[in-house]
Amino acid sequence: MTTLVKSRVSTNVLSILAAAFIGIGIITVAGHVQAATLHDAAHDVRHATGFPCH
Template sequence: MATTTLTTSSSSTGIAASAGLSALFGLVLIVLAGHVQADALHAAAHDVRHATGFPCH
């Protein structure tokens, strides 16, 4: 009878890099959203609602 062993390993460097890039991306999104005009955000959200078929009026 044959057995198969599956081993997985993840380096802490890879996990730290992934977490760091995710945090950086989140920070960039927050900063950009904080500096954009409210009308531009509303228009973008409105267009997405129409494109996905959600009612917005």
């Protein structure tokens, strides 16, 4: 029983961490990666959201 509860909790924590990891990836791509096309497309949002730009 204890093992069952423990494994359910750790599965939950793992799936939560996975979601957070995807979020960090999105913020990095949308806000920080400097590839020219990406930078130009996200330019105005990066400035307006306070990301370091240029």
